[in-house]
């Protein structure tokens with residue numbers, strides 16, 4: 001079925017920004033005929049299907065942190081040979097707390113999902129991306145500097161930012177753009193998991209952005225082929241500070 005029209009593949013579509021990407025792409029991209037929506041919670045994906053304005057929808061209830069999940073997606077791609085116009089990698093999570101105080105699987109789970117799964121999904125989807133295709137990768141403003149107390153998450157998002165910028169250069173010849181989305185805190189279910197061990201800092205609570213606005217900005221930036229999308233002047237300012245001030249100095253404040 002994928003051969004007939006342009007497809008958008010969205011991971012992490014069962015909630016938060018991934019879900020919002022699906023809804024806004026359905027509303028604003030008439031050239032997308034089909035959605036492949038991926039996450040573990042099937043019932044949430046079924047609910048989302050109702051919001052996608054009658055487009056064809058392929059629900060893939062997969063755990064992307066496991067190789068079986070990646071293999072299932074790869075098999076579906078090989079079978080259906082879709083013309084992928086937009087790939088959004090939004091599946092991811094973060095857990096606040098010191099490394100020594102967390103379970104090992106929580107630490108490595110962030111790397112598995114935020115880095116490994118994102119890399120694998122990108123890699124297996126690339127052969128099916130059309131010219132003028134867009135890859136949108138959810139990084140974070142946490143990518144801009146190391147964060148004591150959120151160390152693995154920040155490092156995983158630095159990976160996403162670095163990987164995405166380099167990939168954008170590699171793909172320039174194919175007319176495919178790659179946009180790393182780097183918002184500050186966004187009001188989503190993210191924090192239900194993030195606060196497993198420790199509460200989110202007050203300054204983050206007070207600066208939370210709306211998911212629909214972050215996603216709208218990301219889609220505008222992707223359309224313009226921008227390599228990085230940062231929502232809001234606060235986070236744009238933070239990005240500049242993180243570029244020019246010494247990391248040790250900045251980390252005093254994060255602590």
Ligand SMILES: NC(=O)c1ccc[n+]([C@@H]2O[C@H](COP(=O)([O-])OP(=O)(O)OC[C@H]3O[C@@H](n4cnc5c(N)ncnc54)[C@H](OP(=O)(O)O)[C@@H]3O)[C@@H](O)[C@H]2O)c1
Nearest residue numbers: 012014015016017039040041064091092140185186188190
């Ligand atoms: N919220 C923030 O403050 C913030 C800020 C900057 C960047 N981000 C990043 O933005 C992305 C989206 O986060 P969000 O805020 O929208 O959080 P969210 O509402 O918790 O959404 C996370 C999504 O990832 C999916 N997911 C998690 N682990 C998965 C796995 N192993 N396999 C498949 N899907 C998986 C979840 O679905 P299931 O649970 O159904 O699998 C869910 O759909 C993440 O990469 C996050 O790191 C978030």
